Amino acid sequence: MSWGRWAWLVVAGLAVVVLQLAIADALTVAHVHPELVWVLPVAAGLVAGTLPGMAAGFVGGVIADLFVPTPFGLTAFVGVLIGYAMGRLGEEGIGDLAGSQWWVAPSLGFACGLVAPAIYAVVGVALGHHSYLSPSLALVCVLDAVACALLVRPTMWLLAPLLAEDPLRGPLEPVRGAM
Amino acid sequence: MAQPRRRRLATLTILLLAALTLLAIGGPFRSVASRVAHGVVNPFVTAVQSVTRPVGDAIAGTVDYSDVVAQNHVLSAELASLHQQQVQLEYEQRQLRDLLALHRLPYLGSLPRVVAQTNAQNLSNFAATVQIDKGSADGVLDGMPVVGAGGLVGTVTATSASGATVTLLTDATSSVGVTIGAGYQAVVHGQGPSRQLAAEFVNPGTPVHAGEHVYTSGQQGGLYPAGIPVGRIVTSSSGRGATQQSIAVSPLANLDALAYVSVVLWEPGT
Numbered sequence: 001m002s003w004g005r006w007a008w009l010v011v012a013g014l015a016v017v018v019l020q021l022a023i024a025d026a027l028t029v030a031h032v033h034p035e036l037v038w039v040l041p042v043a044a045g046l047v048a049g050t051l052p053g054m055a056a057g058f059v060g061g062v063i064a065d066l067f068v069p070t071p072f073g074l075t076a077f078v079g080v081l082i083g084y085a086m087g088r089l090g091e092e093g094i095g096d097l098a099g100s101q102w103w104v105a106p107s108l109g110f111a112c113g114l115v116a117p118a119i120y121a122v123v124g125v126a127l128g129h130h131s132y133l134s135p136s137l138a139l140v141c142v143l144d145a146v147a148c149a150l151l152v153r154p155t156m157w158l159l160a161p162l163l164a165e166d167p168l169r170g171p172l173e174p175v176r177g178a179m
Numbered sequence: 180m181a182q183p184r185r186r187r188l189a190t191l192t193i194l195l196l197a198a199l200t201l202l203a204i205g206g207p208f209r210s211v212a213s214r215v216a217h218g219v220v221n222p223f224v225t226a227v228q229s230v231t232r233p234v235g236d237a238i239a240g241t242v243d244y245s246d247v248v249a250q251n252h253v254l255s256a257e258l259a260s261l262h263q264q265q266v267q268l269e270y271e272q273r274q275l276r277d278l279l280a281l282h283r284l285p286y287l288g289s290l291p292r293v294v295a296q297t298n299a300q301n302l303s304n305f306a307a308t309v310q311i312d313k314g315s316a317d318g319v320l321d322g323m324p325v326v327g328a329g330g331l332v333g334t335v336t337a338t339s340a341s342g343a344t345v346t347l348l349t350d351a352t353s354s355v356g357v358t359i360g361a362g363y364q365a366v367v368h369g370q371g372p373s374r375q376l377a378a379e380f381v382n383p384g385t386p387v388h389a390g391e392h393v394y395t396s397g398q399q400g401g402l403y404p405a406g407i408p409v410g411r412i413v414t415s416s417s418g419r420g421a422t423q424q425s426i427a428v429s430p431l432a433n434l435d436a437l438a439y440v441s442v443v444l445w446e447p448g449t
Contacts (some may be wrong), residue, residue, distance in 0.1 A: 021224045
């Protein structure tokens with residue numbers, strides 16, 4: 001991956017933090033708010049493949065972890081896993097902007113948003129942060145899933161020109177007309 | 180096909196190892212990078228909020244109007260009562276200041292403060308933090324205590340020139356040395372966002388009652404000045420054979436609705 005694309009991912013990661021702090025924080029349900037950090041690896045993976053997906057998860061996670069006193073690197077760890085999984089699907093043309101049905105990417109986003117906080121909490125508990133498995137975790141998962149489902153396609157549109165022509169993914173033409 | 184697959188797995192392994200390395204030894208890098216990131220992000224957050232906040236406030240004002248009126252009546256009554264108490268407190272504060280000066284302990288009332296507006300709550304649902312609009316340019320430094328809305332709010336944990344992150348009492352990484360009941364020492368720990376605090380190291384026989392207030396002790400390595408109200412005891416119990424009481428403490432400050440806070444310009448250990 002070129003330095004230019006890494007730089008764009010840093011800009012995207014900072015933009016996600018700005019949107020999180022300025023807007024998403026205010027949208028609370030029972031003291032829980034949607035977390036936008038998972039949108040980045042999902043969108044980058046689906047639109048550009050595994051390498052950009054993992055890179056987006058790592059960069060976005062590291063940037064997000066700079067603003068909270070949670071274990072530094074934990075969001076990046078989960079983001080890399082999410083980016084890899086979505087990247088594998090993206091390389092098969094699943095969830096692609098041009099070739100897939102409109103609902104595929106939001107569905108995958110919903111699933112990732114649902115799973116990512118749960119993985120985060122489990123790994124957090126393994127690191128000794130037992131308060132992460134709280135009763136509000138289910139609500140966190142649902143809100144993150146909804147946010148991810150709603151924002152994944154707009155984020156893919158924004159990222160597509162910035163992450164185009166990855167050596168693993170090839171040009172942004174649909175590989176297959178799958179789904 | 181095999182080569183891209185190997186490359187994918189190699190990249191996955193490298194990035195996961197990098198994340199694990201950050202988890203293990205990322206602390207020093209974090210403090211420097213955090214300062215830079217705050218400096219970059221804060222102006223943009225303020226700019227976006229200057230557009231979105233009035234819209235959100237207008238919607239919230241319309242929906243919650245009757246609640247606001249009712250709350251205003253309650254607050255007016257409380258204000259009148261507090262004015263009366265203030266006169267009495269001034270005399271007691273003078274006495275307290277003299278006593279603490281005798282013991283060379285810092286007194287909160289005599290310490291300078293910087294009033295800051297909160298401009299964002301938690302970035303993550305697993306942490307309890309707020310962002311404030313005052314930073315190192317205003318004298319705010321890492322480790323300074325933050326008070327507001329009735330008691331201790333938390334501690335400054337990251338600063339940039341124009342803003343700072345305050346880790347709230349409820350965060351799982353927070354712990355505060357407190358005085359409980361008739362001068363007994365304890366440590367209060369955060370249990371996660373919007374959850375009660377837990378007080379530890381109180382012997383089973385110690386008389387502790389629900390409704391009592393707990394205050395910073397000024398000890399615990401001098402992380403906080405003495406006498407800052409922290410919370411109110413909600414429940415206390417000690418199981419059979421327990422070595423300490425199980426005490427739940429509710430923070431006095433309303434940490435879910437912080438608009439303005441005061442950073443006490445006091446460095447730990449001074």
